[in-house]
Structures are given as structure tokens and as C-alpha cells.
Amino acid sequence: MSRVIRLSHQILFLLLLATTVGDSWAQSRPYRIMIANDDGFDSPGVTALYDELASLPETEVMVVAPDKNYSGAGHWVMLRDPFTVIPIRRDGEVIGYNVNVPPASCVTIGIQALMDPKPDLVISGINRGSNAGLVTPSSGTVAGAREGAMNGITSIAVSLDRPKTRGVALDFQRAAVETRKIVETIRNAPLPKGVFLNVNLPGQDVDIKGTRITKQSLRDLGFRYVKQTSPFGRDLYWQTRSRDLTVAKEGTDEWALINGYISITPFTIDQTKQIDIPSLDNLVE
Numbered sequence: 124m125s126r127v128i129r130l131s132h133q134i135l136f137l138l139l140l141a142t143t144v145g146d147s148w149a150q151s152r153p154y155r156i157m158i159a160n161d162d163g164f165d166s167p168g169v170t171a172l173y174d175e176l177a178s179l180p181e182t183e184v185m186v187v188a189p190d191k192n193y194s195g196a197g198h199w200v201m202l203r204d205p206f207t208v209i210p211i212r213r214d215g216e217v218i219g220y221n222v223n224v225p226p227a228s229c230v231t232i233g234i235q236a237l238m239d240p241k242p243d244l245v246i247s248g249i250n251r252g253s254n255a256g257l258v259t260p261s262s263g264t265v266a267g268a269r270e271g272a273m274n275g276i277t278s279i280a281v282s283l284d285r286p287k288t289r290g291v292a293l294d295f296q297r298a299a300v301e302t303r304k305i306v307e308t309i310r311n312a313p314l315p316k317g318v319f320l321n322v323n324l325p326g327q328d329v330d331i332k333g334t335r336i337t338k339q340s341l342r343d344l345g346f347r348y349v350k351q352t353s354p355f356g357r358d359l360y361w362q363t364r365s366r367d368l369t370v371a372k373e374g375t376d377e378w379a380l381i382n383g384y385i386s387i388t389p390f391t392i393d394q395t396k397q398i399d400i401p402s403l404d405n406l407v408e
Contacts, residue, residue: 153183154310157242157271159229160250161196161263164188164211164221168249168283171295173218175303176246185242186211186219187233189226194251196263198270199225208237226267234274244309245271248281248322249298255282255323255376255386256340265321265390272319272392277309279320284380286326294327301331301385317393323376323386334385340375 156176160169169188177184190209193199201224211219220237222229226247234241247267254262264280271278283298301324314320321339325331348360371377379386 152240153181154179154244155238155240155242156182156184156244156246156306157230157233157238158184158186158219159188159226159233159245159247159267159271161189161193161226161247161267162251163192164190164219166192166251167293167295168251168281168298171299172246172249172281172302175296175299176306179303179306184218185233185238186221187229187237188219188221189229190221190223193225193263195261196225196227196266197261198227198266199263200231200270201225201228206232208232226263227270230267230270230278231274234271234276242271242276243313244306245276245278246281246302246306247271247278248283249295249302249324250280250282251285251293253282253284253323253380254280254321255284255380255388256342256371257344259321259339259390268319268321269390269392272317275316277313277319279305279309279322281305281322281324283324284326284329286328288328291326291328297327298324305387317391319390319392321376321386321388321390323380323388325380325383325385329383331385332383334387335374335379337376337379337386337388338374339388339390340371340377342371342375342377 158169158172160166162168164186169186173184173186206222206224208220208222210217211221222232230245247264250264254264259265264282268278268280281302283293347363349363351359353359371381376386376388
């Protein structure tokens with residue numbers, strides 16, 4: 124049985140467990156959740172998620188998120204430059220901090236310096252737009268969850284697909300409710316060490332049929348470049364994207380979104396591929 128299949132079975136077990144654990148929320152201390160993202164600390168996805176999770180019993184929620192949009196930043200981290208940490212206040216109460224660093228650094232700063240004791244769960248999201256398939260390596264949202272897992276904290280990335288219907292706004296409230304269900308599951312049965320989840324939710328113009336444990340789609344992203352010339356004679360390239368958004372390989376994250384399912388893809392921080400490469404044997408001494 125492959126590693127991916129074993130992980131999928133583990134995640135399915137956790138989802139089933141959530142329906143049978145009953146009322147087991149009481150703990151010796153509050154369950155602590157840190158919210159990060161790559162759209163900025165004041166994005167509607169963060170606000171909706173904070174409001175939904177803050178209503179959970181025996182739960183403390185803190186936002187530690189960038190001061191601006193870092194979409195596409197990937198796993199960019201701040202190494203040497205100093206940074207500012209500014210309190211986020213609501214009704215006179217500090218509910219978190221906005222930090223002028225990329226999402227992955229926000230997560231580490233939150234874990235190592237701003238939350239004491241450390242969080243039990245890191246959620247990176249809710250992102251504006253899906254993070255499925257081959258865009259995940261460049262996703263600041265996914266990087267936030269990966270950074271949490273690298274620090275030994277149970278972590279998930281959550282993204283909301285854009286509606287297929289033009290002019291329809293993103294419904295972050297529905298996405299926050301669905302995210303809460305996953306949080307309740309993880310709270311009662313934490314993920315294995317080194318595993319984090321990449322969650323993608325269908326847009327609100329799609330009826331949610333259920334949840335699927337998926338693989339990452341490997342479809343070509345469809346990026347192409349159009350060359351133009353500036354008035355000063357310099358070459359310019361515009362990025363375009365064209366591909367069929369109605370089909371994807373069954374069982375993948377993109378397929379789940381297309382067909383109205385919430386996609387949960389288990390990722391690991393270990394990027395080692397367990398495979399024999401005979402051509403490299405001669406390099407081993």
C-alpha cells in the first residue's frame with residue numbers, strides 16, 4: 124500500500140471519528156488556534172474564519188497575518204530585515220497582529236514569539252481563490268500551513284474557489300462553517316507529525332455534494348506568454364492562461380472542485396521521493 128493511500132485512510136478515519144466522539148471538548152486549557160493567510164490580515168476570509176472559530180467553546184483564536192497581500196509568494200521567509208508587529212484590535216481587544224513579512228514568516232513568528240503557549244492548530248486561510256494542482260508550490264496560503272507543520276503544529280491551508288458565475292461574490296461565511304467542521308475533527312484526533320492538509324472549497328454557486336480525500340492534480344497550468352514591444356523598443360511579455368476548466372483526472376483536488384466536492388489533500392513536509400534511480404548509482408561512493 125502506497126504512502127499516499129495510507130495517509131488518505133488516516134484522514135478518512137479522522138473524518139469518521141468526528142461523528143462519533145460526541146461532546147468531548149472539555150480540556151485542561153483552551154484549544155489555541157492561530158490564523159494566518161496570504162491575502163492580508165484584514166481580508167474577508169480571515170474575518171469570517173475568526174468569527175466562526177471564536178464561537179467554539181473552550182477555544183482561543185489569534186490572527187497573525189501579513190500587513191498586505193502576498194499571493195503567489197510561496198515559501199518566502201524573512202531572514203535578516205527587521206519587521207513590525209502591530210496589534211489588531213476589535214472593540215478595544217487585541218485579537219491578533221499584522222506583521223510586514225510573508226505568510227510563512229508570520230506563522231513562525233506567531234509560534235515562536237507571539238503565542239504563549241504555542242498554538243494547537245495553525246490555519247492558513249481562507250484564501251481568495253483555489254490552491255489546487257500545480258499552483259500549490261507558489262501558494263503563500265499553502266506555505267503557511269507547511270511552515271506550521273515544520274514547527275510541529277497541526278496545520279491546514281484553506282482556500283475558496285472563485286464562483287463560476289460572473290458577478291457573484293465569494294461567500295466566505297459558508298467556507299468558514301465548513302472549515303469549522305474540519306477543525307472539530309482535527310481537535311479530537313490530531314494529524315500525524317509532518318502531515319498537513321490542503322483544503323479547497325467549491326464556490327458558493329456550486330452545491331457541496333460532500334468531501335473527498337484527494338491527490339494533487341498534475342495538470343499543466345496552461346500558462347503562456349505573449350510578446351509585445353514597448354514604444355521604446357523593449358520586449359515585453361504578458362502572461363496568459365488558457366486550459367479546459369471543466370475536466371480533470373478523477374480523484375484529484377481539481378476534479379473534486381469541478382464536481383462539487385470539498386477537496387482535502389494530505390501533504391507532507393518530507394519531499395523525498397522513495398524511488399530507485401539507476402542512472403544515479405554511479406555517483407554513490
